[in-house]
Amino acid sequence: MDEQDNAQQKEEEKSPSCLVLQEDEKTQVSHRRAYLKEIAWKMFQDYEKKLYTLHFIGDLQREKLKESFHHLHQYLAKEAETCMTKQKDLVETSIKDSEVKVQSLLGFSTSLTNLLVKMENGEMVMTTEQLKTLREYLVEVSKLSVAQTSPLSPFQVQEWRGIRHIVRPVSDSLQFYPNSAHPNLFISKDCKQVRYTSIPQVRCINAYFEPGLYVLGLPGFNCGQHYWEVDVGHKSNWILGIVKESVPRKVPHNISMNSGFWVLRKQDNNVYYGCDLSTLNLATCPMRVGVFVDVSCSHIAFYNADTTGLIFRISECSFTGYLFPFFCPGVPVKEEDLAPLSLC
Template structure:
């Protein structure tokens, strides 16, 4: 007897159940058998259907006649019926409901996470736009101030040029008028002399001619030299004095210096000494750490200064609160009143947070710019050679603060490197 053909894949659970339903009892097959016409019935149903029939029998569906009562058990269909029947059980339904509930909960949770992410992204976009608009306003304001300085310098220079031009023109005009007057007098005298030469009775009374000195040549080079000079550079030097904040002219406060720090006579250079120098004791002096403060203090407004660190392999600098403990060894951190940038091992730059934050710099700066905004509580550090930002403390100090410096202790017999205060961007 031929093997039963494989049943075609159902399109859905509903159509599969219909395919596995007996046409006689209208229920799922019980011991499904297949007639030679390929129709399936329950074994008991087809047996009852043919009972009492003498002679040929027929298929209940297609009415095809068969000479004998023969059918074949279809084990594949029986297995499929078992699967459908088990999938309809209460346990299966409960498990399926649990899976559906878990999947639904997972998708809802994921959806909420994504919606939360979308809200955060939109909030970030709003913040970026708001901050960007504020920053654009600040940038425009700063450049308006520069434009105003430039415009004032331009007007001042043009006024000076016009005044000098008018003065030179006036000089030439006076000499020109004197020369023209002298020419007219001479012409009158010439006429008198010509007339007297005709009559020749007496020497005519001549007019006294105005003496006209030879005017010096106009020195074009001297006149235009100041205006054909490097005018942009000259103007920039003048602008530099009007910058707000302009570079602060700091000096070191020797009374705060650790005994191993030597301060130059002009108080702009601090360097570590080989041996500590006895110093009078006072409450301002650092006695445990090789630190020093500037003489100038700031409590409001915006301020900027520059420090030359050169090739020193180790240093700290920034700002310190007036109230820091100067007699104890304290970690330099905002919690202890210090906002600093530091260098270690010649190439490791760190922001003085707690713990330290490693910074990745493109090139080692030789000069450090420090910007302090007391009102906005910000402390920022820059590579003063190209003004590239190094790090920023957005929660800076409150109250009175001093510029802070530490040349640190030299190691392994290294030569101490000085720290130098620069009194402007043109220094060094």
């Protein structure tokens, strides 16, 4: 029986229908193999194109970087030449001014010597008016001094306005101090914004300013250099600067250097005042103000943080004890005044 079955199976395999099925399977396998080969080749070509694109982009970026640094090098070289020329001209001018002053002093010394000789010989007697004139001249002479360099700007070289996006000073990490704020000042949760509110706020500590709409910034300091920027926007009035820790907080304040305030203020929409209440002529209204304090040099300066232009500076300040950043968001007189002062 087994021999018969095997013989029958062999006969069936040799039949035309069975041969057709085997040929179809071989054809399908061949087609699948060709299809997979085609897919693999396409994937290889795609990856090859991507690899070429990556190499091309990398080379292009390197060339752009080289070009950018080449232009930057050219710009810096030009700026260096310009700054050196300005410095040379400044030194030469200072030397000429000093030489003129020296010659004036020599002439005065000679005249004074001749005058004293005549007085000793009894040839003349000095009148009260002459003594007054002499005294006034001596006072003016005592004020003469050699020009010194100003404290270093937080912008390092102020003339680098063209690369402001690169040479940018790092601001101190300041926060508004809520317990020092007048009750009608609202401080944001992150303590980076302050604005006027008609609803008085509850203060935990009785250390706030009143009646002035003032608030301090933290941390305070008593040494080193410090710089911060404040977004003042389009507000019509505000006050920025520093204050002594010892100033009283529960009395009307005379905002002056003698009272321990060194500030810049904006009033009457576009009128700016320095510490001595002298009016400042500004070409543009700053939207962001930079405050730079150098305690060791007894110096404070205010800058237009967008243009790096100097607004106002004070030297020879009597900085003693701890100092704190000082702010006043202003009294609301127009809609823009409801916007906050923001620490940048």
